[in-house]
Amino acid sequence: MKHIISATVTNKSGVLARITGLFSARGFNIDSLAVGETEHPELSRMTIVVDGDDAQLEQVRKQLGKIIDVIKVTDISSEEHVERDFMLIKVNIPPDKRSEIIEIVDIFRGKIIDVGRKDMIIEISGPEDRIEAIINLVRPYGIKEIARTGGIAMKRGAK
Protein backbone atom coordinates (compact mmCIF):
# COMPACT_ATOMS: atom_id res chain seq x y z
CA MET A 1 0.00 0.00 0.00
CA LYS A 2 1.10 3.55 -0.70
CA HIS A 3 1.90 5.57 2.42
CA ILE A 4 2.43 9.28 2.84
CA ILE A 5 4.70 9.99 5.78
CA SER A 6 4.88 13.55 7.01
CA ALA A 7 7.70 14.46 9.39
CA THR A 8 8.56 17.72 11.08
CA VAL A 9 12.31 17.78 11.70
CA THR A 10 14.92 20.22 12.91
CA ASN A 11 16.63 22.01 10.08
CA LYS A 12 20.14 20.62 10.62
CA SER A 13 22.82 19.11 8.46
CA GLY A 14 22.64 15.31 8.56
CA VAL A 15 18.99 14.87 9.56
CA LEU A 16 17.85 14.23 5.99
CA ALA A 17 20.66 11.71 5.43
CA ARG A 18 19.74 9.92 8.63
CA ILE A 19 16.07 9.65 7.73
CA THR A 20 16.60 8.50 4.14
CA GLY A 21 19.20 6.05 5.47
CA LEU A 22 16.61 4.55 7.79
CA PHE A 23 14.31 3.77 4.87
CA SER A 24 17.06 2.34 2.68
CA ALA A 25 18.46 0.20 5.52
CA ARG A 26 15.10 -1.56 5.56
CA GLY A 27 15.00 -1.91 1.80
CA PHE A 28 12.22 0.62 1.22
CA ASN A 29 12.53 2.60 -1.97
CA ILE A 30 11.25 6.13 -1.56
CA ASP A 31 8.92 6.99 -4.48
CA SER A 32 9.15 10.68 -3.82
CA LEU A 33 10.39 13.03 -1.17
CA ALA A 34 9.84 16.71 -0.66
CA VAL A 35 11.43 18.73 2.07
CA GLY A 36 10.89 22.42 2.53
CA GLU A 37 10.74 25.23 5.05
CA THR A 38 7.94 25.75 7.55
CA GLU A 39 6.72 28.75 9.50
CA HIS A 40 9.58 28.15 11.95
CA PRO A 41 13.04 28.81 10.51
CA GLU A 42 14.56 26.05 12.64
CA LEU A 43 12.11 23.39 11.40
CA SER A 44 11.59 21.62 8.07
CA ARG A 45 8.72 19.46 6.93
CA MET A 46 9.34 16.32 4.92
CA THR A 47 6.77 14.42 2.93
CA ILE A 48 7.83 10.92 1.97
CA VAL A 49 5.77 8.76 -0.36
CA VAL A 50 6.67 5.12 -0.05
CA ASP A 51 5.06 1.89 -1.13
CA GLY A 52 5.36 -1.04 1.23
CA ASP A 53 4.12 -3.48 3.74
CA ASP A 54 1.95 -1.80 6.41
CA ALA A 55 3.48 -3.52 9.43
CA GLN A 56 7.06 -2.95 8.31
CA LEU A 57 6.38 0.69 7.57
CA GLU A 58 4.81 1.16 10.99
CA GLN A 59 8.17 -0.03 12.39
CA VAL A 60 10.01 2.58 10.35
CA ARG A 61 7.58 5.27 11.48
CA LYS A 62 8.26 4.34 15.12
CA GLN A 63 12.01 4.39 14.59
CA LEU A 64 11.74 7.81 12.96
CA GLY A 65 9.89 9.05 16.01
CA LYS A 66 12.84 8.05 18.19
CA ILE A 67 15.31 10.30 16.37
CA ILE A 68 15.87 13.39 18.50
CA ASP A 69 15.69 15.72 15.50
CA VAL A 70 12.31 14.36 14.45
CA ILE A 71 9.69 16.46 16.22
CA LYS A 72 6.59 14.79 14.85
CA VAL A 73 5.86 12.03 12.37
CA THR A 74 2.48 10.96 11.00
CA ASP A 75 1.22 8.57 8.36
CA ILE A 76 -1.17 10.97 6.63
CA SER A 77 -2.54 8.26 4.35
CA SER A 78 -4.49 6.82 7.29
CA GLU A 79 -6.47 10.07 7.71
CA GLU A 80 -8.76 12.23 5.55
CA HIS A 81 -6.29 14.24 3.53
CA VAL A 82 -5.53 16.18 0.37
CA GLU A 83 -2.49 15.32 -1.71
CA ARG A 84 -1.00 17.41 -4.48
CA ASP A 85 1.87 17.00 -6.93
CA PHE A 86 3.79 19.66 -8.80
CA MET A 87 5.67 19.51 -12.08
CA LEU A 88 7.64 21.50 -14.62
CA ILE A 89 7.61 19.91 -18.06
CA LYS A 90 9.49 21.03 -21.16
CA VAL A 91 7.64 20.12 -24.36
CA ASN A 92 8.57 20.45 -28.03
CA ILE A 93 6.42 22.91 -29.94
CA PRO A 94 6.05 22.03 -33.61
CA PRO A 95 4.91 25.41 -35.12
CA ASP A 96 1.57 24.05 -36.33
CA LYS A 97 0.80 22.48 -32.94
CA ARG A 98 1.37 25.50 -30.72
CA SER A 99 -2.32 26.37 -30.25
CA GLU A 100 -3.18 22.74 -29.57
CA ILE A 101 -0.64 22.63 -26.74
CA ILE A 102 -1.81 25.95 -25.29
CA GLU A 103 -5.35 24.57 -25.24
CA ILE A 104 -4.24 21.53 -23.23
CA VAL A 105 -2.42 23.78 -20.76
CA ASP A 106 -5.55 25.91 -20.32
CA ILE A 107 -7.82 22.91 -19.76
CA PHE A 108 -5.54 21.69 -16.98
CA ARG A 109 -5.15 25.18 -15.51
CA GLY A 110 -1.42 25.01 -16.06
CA LYS A 111 0.82 27.99 -16.77
CA ILE A 112 3.32 28.47 -19.57
CA ILE A 113 6.36 29.97 -17.88
CA ASP A 114 8.94 29.91 -20.66
CA VAL A 115 8.75 29.85 -24.45
CA GLY A 116 11.82 29.13 -26.53
CA ARG A 117 12.23 28.70 -30.25
CA LYS A 118 11.56 25.01 -30.14
CA ASP A 119 10.04 24.27 -26.76
CA MET A 120 8.04 25.61 -23.86
CA ILE A 121 8.04 24.98 -20.12
CA ILE A 122 4.68 24.30 -18.48
CA GLU A 123 4.02 24.56 -14.75
CA ILE A 124 1.23 22.38 -13.40
CA SER A 125 -0.06 21.31 -9.99
CA GLY A 126 -2.82 19.01 -8.88
CA PRO A 127 -3.70 15.49 -7.87
CA GLU A 128 -1.32 12.85 -9.20
CA ASP A 129 -3.77 11.61 -11.85
CA ARG A 130 -4.07 15.09 -13.33
CA ILE A 131 -0.29 15.33 -13.62
CA GLU A 132 -0.19 11.91 -15.29
CA ALA A 133 -2.99 12.92 -17.66
CA ILE A 134 -1.21 16.02 -18.95
CA ILE A 135 2.02 14.05 -19.42
CA ASN A 136 0.12 11.58 -21.58
CA LEU A 137 -1.54 14.34 -23.61
CA VAL A 138 1.67 16.22 -24.46
CA ARG A 139 3.77 13.09 -25.03
CA PRO A 140 2.99 12.98 -28.79
CA TYR A 141 4.65 16.42 -29.25
CA GLY A 142 7.82 15.22 -27.59
CA ILE A 143 8.75 15.65 -23.92
CA LYS A 144 12.24 17.06 -23.40
CA GLU A 145 12.42 17.21 -19.64
CA ILE A 146 10.34 16.61 -16.53
CA ALA A 147 10.98 17.83 -12.99
CA ARG A 148 8.43 16.69 -10.41
CA THR A 149 8.29 17.31 -6.73
CA GLY A 150 6.34 14.25 -5.71
CA GLY A 151 3.36 14.62 -3.44
CA ILE A 152 2.86 16.88 -0.49
CA ALA A 153 -0.13 16.24 1.70
CA MET A 154 -2.19 17.71 4.50
CA LYS A 155 -4.94 16.49 6.79
CA ARG A 156 -8.32 17.96 5.90
CA GLY A 157 -9.95 20.36 8.37
CA ALA A 158 -12.86 19.22 10.57
CA LYS A 159 -16.21 19.65 8.74
Next chain:
Amino acid sequence: MKHIISATVTNKSGVLARITGLFSARGFNIDSLAVGETEHPELSRMTIVVDGDDAQLEQVRKQLGKIIDVIKVTDISSEEHVERDFMLIKVNIPPDKRSEIIEIVDIFRGKIIDVGRKDMIIEISGPEDRIEAIINLVRPYGIKEIARTGGIAMKRGAK
Protein backbone atom coordinates in the same frame (compact mmCIF):
# COMPACT_ATOMS: atom_id res chain seq x y z
CA MET B 1 25.61 31.69 -2.85
CA LYS B 2 22.44 29.69 -3.43
CA HIS B 3 22.87 26.75 -5.78
CA ILE B 4 20.27 24.58 -7.46
CA ILE B 5 21.65 21.13 -8.17
CA SER B 6 19.67 18.93 -10.50
CA ALA B 7 20.56 15.23 -10.61
CA THR B 8 19.14 12.39 -12.65
CA VAL B 9 19.58 9.17 -10.69
CA THR B 10 18.54 5.55 -10.93
CA ASN B 11 15.42 4.83 -8.96
CA LYS B 12 16.94 2.43 -6.42
CA SER B 13 16.83 2.02 -2.68
CA GLY B 14 19.84 3.69 -1.07
CA VAL B 15 20.69 6.24 -3.76
CA LEU B 16 18.89 9.08 -2.00
CA ALA B 17 20.59 8.23 1.31
CA ARG B 18 23.98 8.17 -0.38
CA ILE B 19 23.50 11.55 -2.02
CA THR B 20 22.12 13.32 1.05
CA GLY B 21 24.95 11.70 3.05
CA LEU B 22 27.50 13.24 0.71
CA PHE B 23 26.18 16.74 1.42
CA SER B 24 25.98 16.26 5.17
CA ALA B 25 29.48 14.71 5.33
CA ARG B 26 30.76 18.05 4.01
CA GLY B 27 28.63 20.04 6.42
CA PHE B 28 26.23 21.42 3.82
CA ASN B 29 22.70 21.89 5.02
CA ILE B 30 20.17 21.18 2.29
CA ASP B 31 17.61 24.01 2.18
CA SER B 32 15.16 21.97 0.18
CA LEU B 33 15.07 18.76 -1.77
CA ALA B 34 12.52 17.40 -4.19
CA VAL B 35 12.73 14.03 -5.80
CA GLY B 36 10.15 12.67 -8.18
CA GLU B 37 9.57 10.44 -11.16
CA THR B 38 10.67 11.19 -14.71
CA GLU B 39 9.54 9.95 -18.11
CA HIS B 40 11.64 6.83 -17.51
CA PRO B 41 10.32 4.56 -14.75
CA GLU B 42 13.85 3.53 -13.77
CA LEU B 43 15.05 7.13 -13.29
CA SER B 44 14.29 9.85 -10.74
CA ARG B 45 15.17 13.51 -10.84
CA MET B 46 16.34 15.30 -7.72
CA THR B 47 16.48 19.03 -7.22
CA ILE B 48 18.60 20.12 -4.30
CA VAL B 49 18.74 23.73 -3.15
CA VAL B 50 21.78 24.42 -1.04
CA ASP B 51 23.57 27.51 0.14
CA GLY B 52 27.32 27.39 0.28
CA ASP B 53 30.77 28.18 -0.89
CA ASP B 54 31.07 27.87 -4.70
CA ALA B 55 34.38 25.98 -4.76
CA GLN B 56 33.34 23.50 -2.08
CA LEU B 57 30.03 22.87 -3.78
CA GLU B 58 31.79 22.25 -7.08
CA GLN B 59 33.70 19.50 -5.25
CA VAL B 60 30.44 17.93 -4.09
CA ARG B 61 29.01 18.15 -7.61
CA LYS B 62 32.04 16.30 -8.96
CA GLN B 63 31.78 13.63 -6.28
CA LEU B 64 28.10 13.19 -7.07
CA GLY B 65 29.01 12.65 -10.71
CA LYS B 66 31.24 9.74 -9.69
CA ILE B 67 28.43 7.76 -8.08
CA ILE B 68 27.39 5.01 -10.50
CA ASP B 69 23.69 5.60 -9.90
CA VAL B 70 23.98 9.29 -10.75
CA ILE B 71 23.40 9.59 -14.48
CA LYS B 72 23.72 13.35 -14.80
CA VAL B 73 24.28 16.25 -12.44
CA THR B 74 24.14 19.97 -13.22
CA ASP B 75 24.28 23.19 -11.27
CA ILE B 76 21.26 24.87 -12.88
CA SER B 77 21.87 28.15 -11.04
CA SER B 78 24.80 28.87 -13.39
CA GLU B 79 22.49 28.86 -16.44
CA GLU B 80 19.38 30.75 -17.58
CA HIS B 81 16.62 28.95 -15.74
CA VAL B 82 13.14 29.05 -14.27
CA GLU B 83 12.57 28.05 -10.66
CA ARG B 84 9.24 27.32 -9.01
CA ASP B 85 8.09 26.45 -5.51
CA PHE B 86 4.91 24.75 -4.41
CA MET B 87 3.00 24.92 -1.14
CA LEU B 88 -0.08 23.75 0.71
CA ILE B 89 -1.03 26.09 3.55
CA LYS B 90 -3.81 25.65 6.10
CA VAL B 91 -5.20 28.97 7.31
CA ASN B 92 -7.74 29.86 9.99
CA ILE B 93 -10.92 31.40 8.64
CA PRO B 94 -12.57 33.79 11.05
CA PRO B 95 -16.18 33.99 9.65
CA ASP B 96 -15.98 37.73 8.94
CA LYS B 97 -12.64 37.36 7.11
CA ARG B 98 -13.56 34.61 4.68
CA SER B 99 -14.06 36.86 1.65
CA GLU B 100 -10.84 38.73 2.40
CA ILE B 101 -8.89 35.45 2.34
CA ILE B 102 -10.59 34.28 -0.86
CA GLU B 103 -9.58 37.58 -2.48
CA ILE B 104 -5.93 37.04 -1.55
CA VAL B 105 -6.03 33.51 -2.98
CA ASP B 106 -7.49 34.84 -6.25
CA ILE B 107 -4.89 37.58 -6.60
CA PHE B 108 -2.12 35.00 -6.27
CA ARG B 109 -3.88 32.54 -8.58
CA GLY B 110 -3.98 29.99 -5.82
CA LYS B 111 -6.68 27.33 -5.38
CA ILE B 112 -8.75 26.55 -2.31
CA ILE B 113 -8.74 22.76 -2.13
CA ASP B 114 -10.39 22.11 1.22
CA VAL B 115 -12.73 24.07 3.45
CA GLY B 116 -13.39 22.98 7.00
CA ARG B 117 -15.43 24.60 9.75
CA LYS B 118 -12.51 26.64 11.02
CA ASP B 119 -9.84 26.51 8.33
CA MET B 120 -9.11 26.13 4.65
CA ILE B 121 -6.25 24.61 2.66
CA ILE B 122 -4.78 26.72 -0.13
CA GLU B 123 -2.64 25.34 -2.95
CA ILE B 124 -0.19 27.77 -4.51
CA SER B 125 2.76 27.60 -6.90
CA GLY B 126 5.16 30.18 -8.23
CA PRO B 127 8.50 31.85 -7.73
CA GLU B 128 9.75 31.74 -4.15
CA ASP B 129 8.98 35.42 -3.51
CA ARG B 130 5.32 34.90 -4.44
CA ILE B 131 5.08 32.01 -1.98
CA GLU B 132 6.67 34.17 0.73
CA ALA B 133 4.29 37.03 -0.08
CA ILE B 134 1.14 34.97 0.36
CA ILE B 135 2.46 33.52 3.63
CA ASN B 136 2.95 37.04 4.92
CA LEU B 137 -0.52 38.12 3.80
CA VAL B 138 -2.41 35.26 5.46
CA ARG B 139 -0.31 35.21 8.62
CA PRO B 140 -2.61 37.67 10.47
CA TYR B 141 -5.52 35.16 10.16
CA GLY B 142 -3.43 32.40 11.73
CA ILE B 143 -1.42 29.78 9.87
CA LYS B 144 -2.09 26.25 11.09
CA GLU B 145 0.20 24.25 8.84
CA ILE B 146 2.58 24.63 5.90
CA ALA B 147 3.89 21.93 3.56
CA ARG B 148 6.32 23.16 0.91
CA THR B 149 8.19 21.26 -1.72
CA GLY B 150 11.13 23.57 -2.13
CA GLY B 151 12.20 24.64 -5.56
CA ILE B 152 12.29 22.67 -8.76
CA ALA B 153 14.08 24.22 -11.69
CA MET B 154 14.66 23.86 -15.40
CA LYS B 155 16.99 25.41 -17.95
CA ARG B 156 15.19 27.85 -20.26
CA GLY B 157 14.83 26.93 -23.93
CA ALA B 158 17.01 28.62 -26.58
CA LYS B 159 15.43 31.88 -27.78
